[in-house]
Every structure is written in C-alpha cells, then in structure tokens.
Amino acid sequence: MLAGIGVGAAAVAGPVALMGAPEPPPDPLAPPAGTPEQEAARALDALRRVAEELGRRAELSGGEAAAVLEAQAMIAVDPSLAAEVMERTGAGTAAEAALYGAFAAFRRTLAEAGEYLAARVADLDDLAARAVAAAAGRPMPGVPARDEPFVLVARDLAPADTAVLDLAKVLALVTEQGGPTSHTAILARSRGIPAVVGVAGALDLAEGGLVVVDAARGAVFPEPSAAFVDEVRVAERERLAAAETASAGPATVRTADGREVSLLANVGGAGDVADAVAAGAQGVGLFRTELLFLGAERPPSFDEQVAAYRPVFEAFPGAVVVARTLDAGADKPLSFLPLGAEPNPALGVRGLRAFRGGQEHLLNTQLAALAAAAEGTGAELWVMAPMVARAEEARWFAQRARENGIAKAGVMIEVPAAALCAREILAEVDFASIGTNDLVQYTMAADRLLGTLGDLQDAGHPAVLKLIAMTAYAGVELGRPVGVCGEAAADPRLAAELLRIGVTSLSMTPAAIPEIRATLAR
Numbered sequence: 290m291l292a293g294i295g296v297g298a299a300a301v302a303g304p305v306a307l308m309g310a311p312e313p314p315p316d317p318l319a320p321p322a323g324t325p326e327q328e329a330a331r332a333l334d335a336l337r338r339v340a341e342e343l344g345r346r347a348e349l350s351g352g353e354a355a356a357v358l359e360a361q362a363m364i365a366v367d368p369s370l371a372a373e374v375m376e377r378t379g380a381g382t383a384a385e386a387a388l389y390g391a392f393a394a395f396r397r398t399l400a401e402a403g404e405y406l407a408a409r410v411a412d413l414d415d416l417a418a419r420a421v422a423a424a425a426g427r428p429m430p431g432v433p434a435r436d437e438p439f440v441l442v443a444r445d446l447a448p449a450d451t452a453v454l455d456l457a458k459v460l461a462l463v464t465e466q467g468g469p470t471s472h473t474a475i476l477a478r479s480r481g482i483p484a485v486v487g488v489a490g491a492l493d494l495a496e497g498g499l500v501v502v503d504a505a506r507g508a509v510f511p512e513p514s515a516a517f518v519d520e521v522r523v524a525e526r527e528r529l530a531a532a533e534t535a536s537a538g539p540a541t542v543r544t545a546d547g548r549e550v551s552l553l554a555n556v557g558g559a560g561d562v563a564d565a566v567a568a569g570a571q572g573v574g575l576f577r578t579e580l581l582f583l584g585a586e587r588p589p590s591f592d593e594q595v596a597a598y599r600p601v602f603e604a605f606p607g608a609v610v611v612a613r614t615l616d617a618g619a620d621k622p623l624s625f626l627p628l629g630a631e632p633n634p635a636l637g638v639r640g641l642r643a644f645r646g647g648q649e650h651l652l653n654t655q656l657a658a659l660a661a662a663a664e665g666t667g668a669e670l671w672v673m674a675p676m677v678a679r680a681e682e683a684r685w686f687a688q689r690a691r692e693n694g695i696a697k698a699g700v701m702i703e704v705p706a707a708a709l710c711a712r713e714i715l716a717e718v719d720f721a722s723i724g725t726n727d728l729v730q731y732t733m734a735a736d737r738l739l740g741t742l743g744d745l746q747d748a749g750h751p752a753v754l755k756l757i758a759m760t761a762y763a764g765v766e767l768g769r770p771v772g773v774c775g776e777a778a779a780d781p782r783l784a785a786e787l788l789r790i791g792v793t794s795l796s797m798t799p800a801a802i803p804e805i806r807a808t809l810a811r
C-alpha cells in the first residue's frame with residue numbers, strides 16, 4: 290500500500306496512466322547502448338510512437354486542436370528529420386542525443402524563418418521531449434490521452450495541465466507532490482474525482498497496471514486481487530446510495546440550533562454554474578476569474594471578459610455573486626502578466642500586488658468588465674481582491690471598485706497580517722472572505738504544493754482557527770459579513786466550527802454542498 294492524503298470519500302479501481310515529468314536534455318556525450326544501426330532503429334521507433342500518440346490524441350480531441358495535433362504528428366515522421374537523426378546515430382551518437390540534436394537543428398531553421406513558424410518552436414520542443422522520453426522508455430511528458438478511463442498518476446498537476454485534461458476519462462488522481470489544498474486537490478474535490486496526493490513512490494507505479502485508489506483511507510493499492518476489487522466496488526455503491534439519502538434537503542440550511550446559513554458555490558467559469566445551481570447553491574461566494582485566462586498570451590479585452598463572466602451572473606438572478614479579481618502569480622501564472630523570476634513565488638508579486646505599480650489599467654478593465662457583465666442579469670455583483678496584507682491596499686482596491694460603479698467591495702483574508710488587523714481592513718471595505726488555503730500556507734509556513742508537508746496544512750490547527758475567529762469577530766463588531774471560501778468550508782469536520790466562531794457564510798465547490806448541508810442540519 291502507498292499512503293498519502295486522501296481527497297474525497299470514493300474508492301475506485303482502474304489502470305494507471307503515468308504523466309511523465311519534464312524531460313531534461315540528454316547528455317550529448319552519453320555512450321550509445323547499441324550499434325549505430327540499433328540506435329537509429331530505436332530513435333526512429335520513438336518517432337513513430339510519438340506520431341501514433343499524437344494521432345490518437347487528435348482523434349480524441351477533434352476540431353481545431355485535432356488539426357494542430359495531426360500537423361505535429363506529421364513533423365514527427367518527416368523524412369528530413371529522420372535523415373538528420375540517422376546522420377547523428379551514424380556518427381556514433383546515442384538515440385536520445387541524436388533525436389535531441391536533430392530537433393534542435395529543425396528548431397533553428399524554423400526560428401530563423403519568421404514569426405509564424407517561430408510560434409511553432411514550442412511545439413517542436415514538446416515533440417523533442419516526447420521523442421527522447423519514448424526512446425529512453427520513460428512515459429512521455431504531458432497529460433496522457435486514453436480511450437478508456439484511467440487513474441492519472443503524476444508528480445503534480447498544474448492548472449495548465451488540467452485545462453487540457455479530459456476529466457470524463459479520469460477515474461482518480463494520484464500525485465507524488467501536492468497537499469490537501471493544492472490545485473490537484475481542489476480540482477479533484479470540485480469534480481468529485483477521488484484523489485490521493487502526496488504519495489511517495491507514486492511515479493514508480495507501473496504504466497497500465499491495475500490499482501485501487503481509496504480516497505477515504507488516503508491509500509493506493511497496486512496489483513489488487515480480484516476479490517479486493519469486487520469488495521471496493523460493492524462498498525462504493527453502498528456509500529453512494531447513503532450519500533444520496535443524506536444529501537436531500539432545502540436550499541437554505543438550518544442548523545440543529547436554528548441558525549440559517551447560506552451555502553455558496555466556488556466556480557471557475559460558465560462550465561461550473563450548472564453544478565452549482567443543481568447543488569442548491571444560494572449564490573457564488575468565490576468566482577476564480579483567473580482560471581478563465583490561464584492560457585491567454587495577451588490581456589483579455591474588455592469585451593472578451595464581459596462575454597466570459599456574463600453566464601455566471603445570468604445563472605444567479607437575485608443572488609450575490611462574489612467575483613475575485615485576477616489572482617495571478619505563484620501557482621497560477623498568467624503569461625500576459627510576466628512577473629519575473631522570483632526565488633519564493635508564494636511570497637512574491639501575486640494577487641492584488643501584481644496590479645499595483647504600472648498595471649492598474651488591467652485591474653480597471655477587469656472591474657469595468659465585471660460591472661458590465663452583471664448589468665441587467667439580476668445578480669448582485671460583489672468584488673474582492675486576493676492577497677491583501679494591509680488596510681491601505683484594501684482602501685486602494687475599494688476606491689477602484691467604486692470608481693467602476695461597483696457597490697460592494699471586499700477583500701480576501703489569506704495573509705496572517707490581514708487577519709491580525711482585520712478590524713482596520715474591514716473598516717475600509719464592505720465584506721471579507723477568508724481564503725483558508727493560503728491562510729494555512731502562510732500561517733503554518735508550509736507550501737500548499739508540497740505533499741511532504743501535508744500534515745502541517747491543517748485549517749483546523751488552533752493557530753489558523755484563532756486567525757479566523759479574530760477576523761469573524763471584527764466582522765461582528767463592524768457589522769460586515771465574513772465568509773470562508775477556502776477548502777475548510779467544504780470540510781465536514783470544520784464547517785460547524787467555522788459558524789460557531791462567527792463566520793457568516795460558507796462557499797465551496799458545488800460537489801461538497803450536499804454533504805455540508807447534511808452535516809450542518811445535524
């Protein structure tokens with residue numbers, strides 16, 4: 290058994306699909322494993338397999354993406370590329386280095402050929418990395434594509450990886466890195482996909498081998514017996530039936546002691562609203578707007594933003610929708626906002642910080658686009674800024690929001706300094722929302738991406754609860770709502786405790802709403 294941190298309660302069995310780690314360039318002087326003919330055969334076989342894999346992906350994806358993938362597959366079997374490779378293996382170079390060198394030569398020609406072709410250089414680098422991995426017998430880097438459902442095993446998943454992942458095929462996620470609030474964990478929770486993160490040795494699992502992933506136990510079982518797989522499937526059916534019975538209930542939850550609580554949804558865009566409405570969310574407590582623009586190479590225009598935001602507002606007429614302004618930086622880089630290399634990105638220019646000092650116009654455009662997108666939908670727009678540390682930043686943001694005609698401006702409380710001075714901060718804004726994922730990371734000094742520190746990433750630690758209580762207390766004193774929108778709100782062990790210490794609403798991934806509703810009703 291391999292142990293890690295479980296996300297969710299489900300247990301599933303399925304075949305492993307490994308997501309390869311980024312390929313380092315091969316050693317150009319590494320001695321070849323075989324004769325020049327054998328090395329040439331190994332290299333050409335790798336190219337053929339890369340072309341096959343890309344062809345399979347093209348079939349699965351369809352549309353414009355398919356055309357790009359087919360073009361890439363054709364490059365992999367281009368005769369002039371094969372000639373370059375054979376020239377190198379003929380001179381005694383190993384297959385991996387010959388492939389790498391041949392792609393590098395191709396790359397130079399393309400890069401010199403002008404702007405359009407230069408844009409294809411990144412595709413060539415991807416092809417080269419795939420071919421080198423295939424020749425070396427390692428899994429190809431990048432998200433795997435399969436016809437059949439699979440258990441995705443990776444070092445960790447970045448938002449950019451999951452954007453191109455067909456989640457309908459993913460039975461479970463297993464990562465070597467990542468803690469309970471990493472993006473892998475957030476994605477898994479939001480899609481109801483069981484996951485075990487922070488699993489040491491996960492990448493040693495055999496490609497295609499059967500595993501059982503048990504999220505409730507935080508365990509991965511390689512090579513399970515048929516009897517064990519049956520047992521897991523029966524238990525899973527019973528668990529689902531019990532969860533369905535427990536989750537039925539009214540939209541507004543009333544706790545056993547008679548308090549009414551709003552359960553709100555965390556969404557990343559139009560694709561999430563149907564689930565949020567179906568789960569009975571009474572509004573949106575966190576609209577992570579940056580997720581819409583992770584792949585954008587230039588700042589989205591006002592019109593593009595209005596079009597992307599509007600469906601979220603339209604889905605919630607008469608309800609509050611809290612939109613967070615772009616939370617760029619650290620684990621969510623936006624390529625149109627280059628922040629420079631930083632030794633500690635989580636402590637760097639991220640969140641609201643990225644829009645001060647020269648980039649205010651981007652914030653203004655976003656605020657104006659949010660106001661325009663909400664206009665006429667009947668939804669009530671609240672906006673909030675991420676990564677605020679000081680009252681002065683809160684004041685600056687609220688002023689920008691008001692200048693753009695937005696009546697409700699708030700901040701996220703995710704930096705300990707902001708929780709400790711919540712009173713001063715709340716005096717500047719209309720509401721606050723506690724981002725426990727980052728608040729835990731900064732309070733416990735434990736990187737949310739590091740699975741090895743999973744035990745420190747605990748929103749139930751008294752240090753974190755004290756900061757939440759201080760913030761909620763300041764809200765009560767000043768009469769301002771203080772919600773929680775981090776993963777702690779979706780934790781059945783913490784939800785009631787958060788309300789007890791003064792939090793006024795809980796916002797979570799739609800998939801968690803039924804269980805939290807059932808928990809609070811008890």
Ligand code: PEP
Pocket residue numbers: 575577616703723724725726727728774775776
């Ligand atoms: C948080 O930090 O708790 C939060 C909700 O924001 P994100 O997870 O997007 O950083």
Ligand code: MG
Pocket residue numbers: 675703724726727
């Ligand atoms: Mg955060």
